Amino acid sequence: MSVTHASFTIERDYPQPPARVFAGYADPAAKRRWLIEGEGFTVESYQPGFGVGEAEHSSFRFKGGPLITNDTVYTDIEEGRRIVFTYWMTLEGKPMSTSLVTVLIEPNGTGTRMTFTEQGAYNEGFADVAGREQGTRLLLDALERDLSANG
Amino acid sequence: MSVTHASFTIERDYPQPPARVFAGYADPAAKRRWLIEGEGFTVESYQPGFGVGEAEHSSFRFKGGPLITNDTVYTDIEEGRRIVFTYWMTLEGKPMSTSLVTVLIEPNGTGTRMTFTEQGAYNEGFADVAGREQGTRLLLDALERDLSANG
Numbered sequence: 052m053s054v055t056h057a058s059f060t061i062e063r064d065y066p067q068p069p070a071r072v073f074a075g076y077a078d079p080a081a082k083r084r085w086l087i088e089g090e091g092f093t094v095e096s097y098q099p100g101f102g103v104g105e106a107e108h109s110s111f112r113f114k115g116g117p118l119i120t121n122d123t124v125y126t127d128i129e130e131g132r133r134i135v136f137t138y139w140m141t142l143e144g145k146p147m148s149t150s151l152v153t154v155l156i157e158p159n160g161t162g163t164r165m166t167f168t169e170q171g172a173y174n175e176g177f178a179d180v181a182g183r184e185q186g187t188r189l190l191l192d193a194l195e196r197d198l199s200a201n202g
Numbered sequence: 203m204s205v206t207h208a209s210f211t212i213e214r215d216y217p218q219p220p221a222r223v224f225a226g227y228a229d230p231a232a233k234r235r236w237l238i239e240g241e242g243f244t245v246e247s248y249q250p251g252f253g254v255g256e257a258e259h260s261s262f263r264f265k266g267g268p269l270i271t272n273d274t275v276y277t278d279i280e281e282g283r284r285i286v287f288t289y290w291m292t293l294e295g296k297p298m299s300t301s302l303v304t305v306l307i308e309p310n311g312t313g314t315r316m317t318f319t320e321q322g323a324y325n326e327g328f329a330d331v332a333g334r335e336q337g338t339r340l341l342l343d344a345l346e347r348d349l350s351a352n353g
Binding site: 052054056058103104106122124126127129132133135137139146149150151153155168170171172174 | 290301
């Protein structure tokens with residue numbers, strides 16, 4: 052068993068102020084819209100959480116495929132500024148990866164600059180780091196659309 | 203607030219077989235000896251844990267200094283082979299860091315090769331990554347002594 056260690060950083064600018072972008076993570080209804088119920092995903096279970104030491108769980112299938120689980124624990128939160136969490140995933144019960152994510156939220160003019168960094172430990176067979184980064188970019192696109200639609 | 207992202211890897215060879223080295227993490231009595239009750243540390247609280255999704259908590263002072271907390275959640279375990287966990291620390295209530303640790307345990311002759319990788323997000327004021335690596339080396343020294351003494 053090999054484990055691939057890698058990291059990637061994505062920067063995004065949003066026209067909304069930091070409090071709105073932060074709420075994309077803090078508000079369970081907003082988070083459910085952009086993070087959980089993406090196009091093509093069938094949600095099997097979802098228990099939201101937000102707060103240091105709090106857990107969040109979801110299980111879902113993409114286009115009728117195998118069952119995927121995502122467990123998250125929030126480890127460090129500064130209101131409106133910083134969210135740190137770890138999440139780990141399984142595919143049909145097989146452990147895929149554990150990731151440590153830092154989301155920095157900073158004022159940028161009247162909007163927000165977000166810096167999203169994922170440091171990951173990806174198990175053998177699940178070490179498509181470029182694919183993980185691309186999937187994360189698609190999620191941040193969904194956050195952007197959600198902020199615009201629910202302003 | 204800046205966050206420093208960094209990683210380090212430490213390799214260790216132990217004369218004991220993989221099952222013994224793995225038990226250094228899995229057995230709460232062993233773990234308490236080498237990881238928690240180090241020289242100079244006063245333990246204020248300790249709730250051990252081991253298992254995917256399980257939490258572990260300790261709080262302690264070093265040489266009568268400020269209160270430090272350590273919360274751990276185990277995210278991926280393969281018996282005798284692989285332990286992945288995330289831990290986050292505070293100092294007098296201030297969040298210091300979150301770290302993702304991969305411990306790989308492999309046979310090496312009649313002994314064990316351990317590869318310990320920490321990927322960390324270190325908050326401003328707590329970004330002494332070289333110090334964190336050195337502290338980790340001292341802990342793995344303590345594990346080595348404990349394995350020899352309790353063989």
